Structure formats: C-alpha cells, structure tokens
Amino acid sequence: MLHYAIVFLVIALIAALFGFGGIAAGAVEIAKILFFIFVIMAVVAFIISIARKG
Numbered sequence: 156m157l158h159y160a161i162v163f164l165v166i167a168l169i170a171a172l173f174g175f176g177g178i179a180a181g182a183v184e185i186a187k188i189l190f191f192i193f194v195i196m197a198v199v200a201f202i203i204s205i206a207r208k209g
Contacts, residue, residue: 156196160189 167182 156189156193160186160193163189 163182163186167179167186170176170182171179
C-alpha cells in the first residue's frame with residue numbers, strides 16, 4: 156500500500172513538472188488517501204501484535 160502511495164506521488168510530481176495541474180492534483184489526493192490507509196493499517200497491526208504477546 157505504501158508502494159502505491161509513493162508511485163502516485165511520483166506520478167503527481169512528474170505531471171506537475173510537465174504542467175498537467177489537474178492530473179497532478181488527482182494523483183496527490185490518491186497518494187494521500189493511500190498513505191493514510193497504510194498508516195491506519197500499520198497502527199492496527201502493531202496494536203494487534205502487542206495484544207497477542209500480552
């Protein structure tokens with residue numbers, strides 16, 4: 156999931172470099188959503204891991 160967020164961020168940077176503002180904005184929004192989903196899943200996995208050890 157983090158890989159896809161980074162891919163969309165790179166796509167957004169390249170699109171912004173070439174002047175495609177709409178595509179860049181869309182790719183940035185997708186990258187942000189994927190990043191936050193990754194963070195939430197990582198925190199949940201960490202909490203479950205701690206609960207199983209206890």
